[in-house]
Amino acid sequence: MTRILLLGAGRSASSLIQYLLRYAPLEHWQVSIADVNPAHLAPVLATHSAYAQAISFDVAQVEQLDVLVPAADIVISMLPALFHPLVAQACVRYGRHLVTASYVSPEIQLMEADARAAGVALIMECGLDPGLDHMSAMRALSEIRQRGGVLTSFKSYCGGLMAPNSEGENPWKYKFTWNPRNVVLAGQSTAKYLENGHPRFIPYQQLFARTQVLTVPGYGEFEGYANRDSLSYRQPYGLESIPTILRGTLRRPGYCAAWHALVRLGLTDDTVHLGNSAAMTWQELIEAYLPVATSGSLPERVATYLGLQPQGLEMAMLTWLGLFTNRPLVLPDATPAQLLELLLTEKWQLAEGDHDMIVMQHLFDFTLNGQPHRRTSSLVVLGDDATHTAMAKTVGLPVGMVVRRLAQGKIAPRGVVIPTLPDIYEPILDELAADYNIHFEEHEFALD
Amino acid sequence: MTRILLLGAGRSASSLIQYLLRYAPLEHWQVSIADVNPAHLAPVLATHSAYAQAISFDVAQVEQLDVLVPAADIVISMLPALFHPLVAQACVRYGRHLVTASYVSPEIQLMEADARAAGVALIMECGLDPGLDHMSAMRALSEIRQRGGVLTSFKSYCGGLMAPNSEGENPWKYKFTWNPRNVVLAGQSTAKYLENGHPRFIPYQQLFARTQVLTVPGYGEFEGYANRDSLSYRQPYGLESIPTILRGTLRRPGYCAAWHALVRLGLTDDTVHLGNSAAMTWQELIEAYLPVATSGSLPERVATYLGLQPQGLEMAMLTWLGLFTNRPLVLPDATPAQLLELLLTEKWQLAEGDHDMIVMQHLFDFTLNGQPHRRTSSLVVLGDDATHTAMAKTVGLPVGMVVRRLAQGKIAPRGVVIPTLPDIYEPILDELAADYNIHFEEHEFALD
16 A cells, blocks of 8 residues: 655646546555645545545644654645745655655755655656656657757747637736736746857846747647746756757737736836835826826827837737726735736636646757758647646646656656656656547658 | 944945044044954054054954943944844943944834833934935925925935046946945836826836936036835925925936946846856857847947947947957856946946045925925035045045034934934034035025
8 A cells, every 4th residue: 555645735736636536546545635725625535535535734834744744655745836845854854755746946956865865756847847848858859869860959838828719808818827926927037048059148128029939730829938047958858068948938929018018117026015006096007107298198108108009919908907997906015016916816817617728839950860850749738627727637647647656666766856767757648648638749840 | 431333444434433533532432443354444543542442343253242332332333234233232232322324224123112212322324325315405405494485396316426537438437436236236126206296116127218317516417317215205304295206326427328228138137147157258148138140240239139329329338348348257157247247346446546426416396485496405525535535425424423423412312313303414514514525505596
C-alpha cells in the first residue's frame, strides 16, 4: 500500500483528485486530501471512502506537517508556491517524496544535496507550464537530435484562454482561469531572450507592443509576448549553444495592444497607493492620468494621448471595460493595479457554461542534412466543464501521472528533479494522449 | 555643559562639524563625533581637542548605542536613514533628544507617544529637503496668511546641481553630489499631485516627459519633474483644502528629455539581472534593446526607435555618455540600473575645483482682496569648495542650528517634531541669512 498525501485541494486540483481516486483502488493507494476547507470534498469522496479521506489542514499551522508528512509515502503540494520550501523541508526530514506543479525556486534548489542524502525525490514543475511544456519539448528535441538535426531556434508559447464558443461578446477574448493578480502584474520586469546569437531585452513598457503572431491549426491566430527569462531554459533542455530561444505567453489578437494601452496609462502600477481612491470614479481616475484637459470627450482625449484610433479596436476594448464610466473605484487607498484587478475580476468572470482552453505551441528550427527545417508542435485542450477545466486537467493530470509512476518505483532519480528525462515524460505523454486525448499535433516542413 | 553626539561623519557632515566646532567653546559643548573611520577626523579636530573628540563607531554593532547615547544629551544622526529607528529607540530609552535630516518614517512616527512620555524630542527633517524647504515655505505661507491672502496653488522645487562655472562640457549639466543610486532610480513609481482640485497621476514612463520650466533670477532656466507624493505636504503645511499642490525636482533644461530616453530604452530597470553582462559592451547592450536590426548606424537606429532627432540634443547627450562605444560593461549579472550607475559615476564625477549648487524655488499663488497674486521664493547656494559643498552646507547648517537652539532650551515641543513651527524656523532662517548668506529672494506681483 502506498500512502499519498495531497496538500491543497483548490479549484486547480479537481482533475488531479479525480485521477488519484481513479487509480487508488487499482494501485492500492490510501489517499489523504488535506485542505483548509475539507467539507467541500465530502461529495467528491463519498463513493471512495475505502481508500480516500479528507483532512482539515491550515497551512498557517506548520506543525501539522510534522504529523501529516511522516504518515505518507508521497506528498503532493498544490499549495501556493511560497509554501513549497516548508513542505519540501518536511519531506526531506521524514524521507518522503514530493511532487508539485511549481517552479524550482532557489530555496528548493538549495535542498538538492539534503534530498539526495535522504533518498528523497523532490519532483517539481510537473504541471502544464512548467511541466507539459518540458515534456513535449524534450520529446520533440530528442527526436530531432536522433535524426541528426541541429537546432537553430526554439520558440515556445503557452496561454490559458477561452474556448472559441465561450469568448462571447468580450472583445478581449479573455477571462480569468488563473490568478488574476498574476495576470495584471504580468511582465513587470525586462524580458530576456536570444535571437540569432544576440541577447535581446524588452523593457516592460514595450513588452506588449512587441508581439509575434502564431497560427494554431483549427483555432486561428494568436499573439505571443515574451516571458521574463527565456535564457534559463537553455541548460535544462540541453540547448546551451542555440542561437535563438524565446518563451512567450499567448493571447488572442488585439489583447496585447489594448493591454499596452493600460500599461501606458499607468493602470498596472502596483507600487503607488492613490489615497482617496474610494471617492473617485473610473472616468475621474483616467482623467487624472491625462496630461492637461483639452477639448473633446474623455475617450477622444485618451485616444489622442495614446496615439490610438478613436474608433479602433483598442479604444473599443478600453470602453468595454468601463474605464470611461462613472462607476466608483470602491477600494480606498488602492494601487492602480488593485483597482484594475477588481474591475477585471468582474469583467473577465467565467459565465455559466463557459469552457476554457489551453493552447501551447513549440516552434523548432533545425538543420538536417544541410537543409533548414521547421517543426511546430501544437496542443489545444478544451475544458470539460466548470470543474474539470482545461487548466485543471493540464496542470493536475501530469502531476497525478508522475505520482503513479513514482509509486510504482519507476522514477529512479533523487534530489531535485524536473520532468526532462525520457523515463519520466515518455509514458506520461503517451498516457495523456491515449486516455485523455491531450496530444500535440506535429507539423514539419523544409524551409526555403 | 551639553554633551553632543554626532553619529556618522561622512561627506555631507562637513559643514555641520564645522558649525559644531565653532559653537562648542562658546556654548560649553563637549562634542563626540562617532564614525566608522575616525582617523579622517584627526586633522579637523586637531585644534579643537579641548571640546571635541572622535570615536570609532560601527553601526553594525548596535550595542555601542547603549554606551554612546546615554553619555550624550543631544544625539545627531547623519547615518543612512534606515538606521534612524534604532538610534531613535536608544534615544527614547535613555531620555536623549535626537536631531536628523531625514524624513519621518512610519517607524519613527510610531515612537511619538513613547518619546513624549520620555520627555524626548525626535526632531526630524532638519536638513535641506526635507528641512529648509519646510522652514522657508512655512515662513512665506504664514506671512501671506497674516495679510489675509488665501492660497490657491503651491508648487515647490529643489535640485542639487552644478554651479554654472562647473557645468563644463557636460551636456547634462549634472554631476553626482548625492547618492548616485537614488538618482538612477528616481521616480520609479507613479507621481501624485493636485491641480485645480483634481488629482493628477504621472506613471514613471511619462514622468520625465511632463516637466515644467522655471526661471531663477540670475541663474536662468531649469526644468522640474514631479516628486512621488506631493499630497503628503498638505497636512503639515496647513494646506488641506488647497486646489493645486506640486513638489518637484530641478534639473537643467534638456536633462529630463534625455533621461526619458534612458527610461524608454529600459536602462533604469533595477529588477532584471542580465546574465552574462560582463562579456558585453555598451553598444551591444543598447543593440539588445532595439526591436530588430534594420539598416543604419546604432545611434541612427536608436534615434528612429525613440523618435528623436539624430542630430538633436538628446542624442548628443546619450552619445556623450558613451552608450554607443565598445566600452565593456564590466559588472557580471548586473541590472541595467547598476550598469548605468557605474557608467554615470565616472561620467558625472566631480572634477578638481568643481563647485556644486543648490537651487530651491517655491511658487505661491494666492488671492488677496479679490486679486490673484503670485509670489516666488528662490534660493541659490553655491559650494565653497569640495568639502564645504552647497549640499553639505544646506543639509548640515540647519541641523546644527536646531541642535544649538535645543541645547539652549529654546525648542519646547517633545515627541516627533518637524521644523514647521515659527519658534524653530524663524531664528534659523535669520541665522542662515545673516551668518551664511543663505537666503531666499522673494518676488511678488499681481496676476492678470
